Amino acid sequence: MSPMPHADTLTVVHHDDTRTRFKDVRYQLHRDGIRIWSAEGEHAITDVLMTHAYRHRETAA
Structure with missing residues (x-):
């Protein structure tokens, strides 16, 4: 199993165009x-139009 991606900032754009930032x-x-x-x-979001991570x-080697 590959490691989960890490984001310094993650924005979830919902179907109603609202945004949730982490x-x-x-x-x-x-x-x-x-x-x-x-x-x-932990957060589970199902109303996702798009994400920006x-x-x-730099990641450690």
Whole structure:
């Protein structure tokens, strides 16, 4: 199993064009939505139109 991607900032755009923003998260995209792990806990979002994930620092080799 491959490691989950990490994002310094992750924005989820919902079908009604609202946005939910997260910082410093790990995430998994699924056919039914996205699952996000952050300092606040685990989030499962099914109302996903699009996501924007940004990584500002280099990954460790």
